[in-house]
Amino acid sequence: MDKTIQPLISLRNVGKSFKDGQVRALDNISFDVRPGEFISLVGPSGCGKTTLLRLINGLIGVDEGSVSVMGAPPVPGPDLAMVFQSARLLPWLTVVGNIEFVLSLRGLSRGERSQRALALLGAVGLRDFAGAYPHELSGGMQQRVGLARALAVEPKVLLMDEPFAALDAMTREVLRSELLQMWSRRRMAIVFVTHDIDEAILLSQRIVLLRPRPGRIDEIVDVDLPEPRWKHDPRTLPAFAEMRAHLWARIHDMVRDGAELEELAGAFPTDDGLEKSDL
Amino acid sequence: MTEELAKTPPTRPESSLSTAGGSKALPPAQLAGRARKRRRIERGVVLGSQITIALLVVAGMFALNAAAGKLIMPKPTDVLNQSIKMWADGTMIKALGQSVTVIGLGFLLSASTGILFGILLGGFRFLGRVFDPFVNAMNSTPGAAFIPLIIVWFGLYTEAKVVVVWNAAMFPILINTAAGIANSNKDLTEMARAFGAKRLTLFWKVMVPDALPSILSGLRIGAAIATVGTVISELTMAQSGLGGLLAAAGNRFQMDKYFAVVIVLMALGTSITALLRFAEHRIARWRVSLREGS
Numbered sequence: 001m002d003k004t005i006q007p008l009i010s011l012r013n014v015g016k017s018f019k020d021g022q023v024r025a026l027d028n029i030s031f032d033v034r035p036g037e038f039i040s041l042v043g044p045s046g047c048g049k050t051t052l053l054r055l056i057n058g059l060i061g062v063d064e065g066s067v068s069v070m071g072a073p074p075v076p077g078p079d080l081a082m083v084f085q086s087a088r089l090l091p092w093l094t095v096v097g098n099i100e101f102v103l104s105l106r107g108l109s110r111g112e113r114s115q116r117a118l119a120l121l122g123a124v125g126l127r128d129f130a131g132a133y134p135h136e137l138s139g140g141m142q143q144r145v146g147l148a149r150a151l152a153v154e155p156k157v158l159l160m161d162e163p164f165a166a167l168d169a170m171t172r173e174v175l176r177s178e179l180l181q182m183w184s185r186r187r188m189a190i191v192f193v194t195h196d197i198d199e200a201i202l203l204s205q206r207i208v209l210l211r212p213r214p215g216r217i218d219e220i221v222d223v224d225l226p227e228p229r230w231k232h233d234p235r236t237l238p239a240f241a242e243m244r245a246h247l248w249a250r251i252h253d254m255v256r257d258g259a260e261l262e263e264l265a266g267a268f269p270t271d272d273g274l275e276k277s278d279l
Numbered sequence: 280m281t282e283e284l285a286k287t288p289p290t291r292p293e294s295s296l297s298t299a300g301g302s303k304a305l306p307p308a309q310l311a312g313r314a315r316k317r318r319r320i321e322r323g324v325v326l327g328s329q330i331t332i333a334l335l336v337v338a339g340m341f342a343l344n345a346a347a348g349k350l351i352m353p354k355p356t357d358v359l360n361q362s363i364k365m366w367a368d369g370t371m372i373k374a375l376g377q378s379v380t381v382i383g384l385g386f387l388l389s390a391s392t393g394i395l396f397g398i399l400l401g402g403f404r405f406l407g408r409v410f411d412p413f414v415n416a417m418n419s420t421p422g423a424a425f426i427p428l429i430i431v432w433f434g435l436y437t438e439a440k441v442v443v444v445w446n447a448a449m450f451p452i453l454i455n456t457a458a459g460i461a462n463s464n465k466d467l468t469e470m471a472r473a474f475g476a477k478r479l480t481l482f483w484k485v486m487v488p489d490a491l492p493s494i495l496s497g498l499r500i501g502a503a504i505a506t507v508g509t510v511i512s513e514l515t516m517a518q519s520g521l522g523g524l525l526a527a528a529g530n531r532f533q534m535d536k537y538f539a540v541v542i543v544l545m546a547l548g549t550s551i552t553a554l555l556r557f558a559e560h561r562i563a564r565w566r567v568s569l570r571e572g573s
């Protein structure tokens with residue numbers, strides 16, 4: 001990676017507290033996101049991943065340090081888009097209406113809006129459901145609409161907060177590969193929050209591992225796996241297993257370092273626990 | 280929906296796949312036919328029970344009339360005759376017109392002011408907190424308590440009655456609107472904010488539509504109160520409208536006449552409710568189908 005490129009997002013010594021300082025959510029967080037980079041934030045529940053996304057989106061402000069997006073403090077708007085864990089569609093608007101809604105926030109004309117909304121629905125395979133209401137769709141389809149809505153505004157930065165966590169394994173697999181294809185075509189920067197270590201390795205170019213109470217950076221890992229990954233599934237590669245073992249080792253260190261054991265066990269219920277019991 | 284299903288060709292091209300497993304699945308036309316039949320039977324049973332109950336009520340009236348005399352219960356046939364007479368000579372139409380005027384004006388006033396102030400108090404948390412005790416005090420006081428004051432201020436006629444209705448029906452609408460907006464879905468507002476919605480857009484495009492179900496239930500309560508308030512004001516202020524007819528008939532113990540008016544009031548209340556339900560269907564279609572779907 002070329003280190004001389006101006007970072008798109010830059011966090012410097014960011015600290016954030018809630019409840020008049022009683023809850024320390026984030027402490028001394030610094031990292032950069034390069035243009036077009038796919039970066040994952042991984043860490044146990046409550047370590048401040050959602051808070052970090054909110055800070056980058058400009059929905060809340062920092063207490064200490066600074067966040068900048070394209071050289072300026074972030075403002076919610078044209079360059080940023082968020083995909084949430086639940087789709088958060090407006091239930092009184094149709095599927096196409098939901099996408100047109102965010103396009104209207106960008107000041108697009110009516111004709112342009114519906115044209116682009118339909119195009120995006122086509123891209124996620126839901127053109128036939130344009131006139132349906134959100135409750136008529138399955139969870140996976142709703143999440144697709146959420147993705148289409150975020151892509152419709154053509155953001156420079158796509159923020160994703162555990163977008164696939166609530167979906168079944170099959171849908172998740174399909175949407176992951178769709179996301180990778182979308183990303184390889186458009187090359188916006190993606191900040192992707194997940195609980196799932198495998199998912200983080202599978203998708204991203206870099207992983208920021210966070211530890212809880214207060215949320216701090218534990219390690220930033222480069223993921224050097226061949227691209228494009230939707231074509232060559234890297235999960236069978238030895239490099240993938242190595243990376244996975246390394247990250248789990250770090251998490252077990254976290255446990256040993258005194259972070260609450262039960263919290264971590266709850267936060268990472270994946271097959272690692274199975275492996276152990278199998279032994 | 281069912282018609283659409285029925286129109287789709289019921290037969291599928293024979294394929295090797297649909298021999299063993301496919302034989303169980305019925306063609307859509309047959310499924311739709313079954314559903315239609317079930318619905319028809321259900322509707323028939325419901326309607327039959329309703330007619331039976333209505334006939335029982337009428338029979339009970341006849342029995343009570345025979346046992347206790349026409350002062351306690353008029354003969355249903357007398358009520359019918361009296362109704363025909365009152366509709367024919369125009370008394371009923373005139374009274375209905377007067378009552379509908381008071382209900383309509385009062386309801387329109389309370390709906391517009393209630394929704395307006397509700398939006399303000401629900402949208403600006405500071406205003407909401409300041410006015411909360413006053414709104415609650417007004418809402419908890421029976422509307423009839425203000426009638427003497429309203430008579431002193433506005434007199435006895437239509438405008439004063441409209442004020443009575445307005446005062447009684449506005450607060451439930453206001454409170455429901457304010458609560459709906461104050462409790463609007465935070466996830467949705469955060470979503471809109473994340474995509475760059477400014478305050479006004481957030482308010483009109485997210486919070487108010489989200490509060491619509493709550494506003495509509497406020498309007499339903501308001502309409503019921505407006506009907507009650509109209510009749511009370513017509514009974515207690517200058518006698519007019521259906522309430523006036525009620526009082527006149529009751530005072531003279533003309534129970535057949537009295538019942539004829541009660542029937543009209545029932546019909547009026549029912550049609551107002553039906554009208555609002557229709558409006559809800561039109562305005563919040565997504566929500567209605569959401570409820571039916573679950």
Ligand SMILES: Nc1ncnc2c1ncn2[C@@H]1O[C@H](COP(=O)(O)OP(=O)(O)OP(=O)(O)O)[C@@H](O)[C@H]1O
Pocket residue numbers: 018019023024025044045046047048049050051052
């Ligand atoms: N608005 C808020 N008010 C008070 N405390 C908050 C608020 N938002 C976050 N917190 C606290 O900050 C910490 C980090 O929360 P955050 O939601 O960012 O965690 P997370 O990493 O996204 O967790 P999860 O994986 O469970 O979604 C938590 O201890 C939480 O209680």
Ligand SMILES: [Mg+2]
Pocket residue numbers: 049050051161
């Ligand atoms: Mg979170």
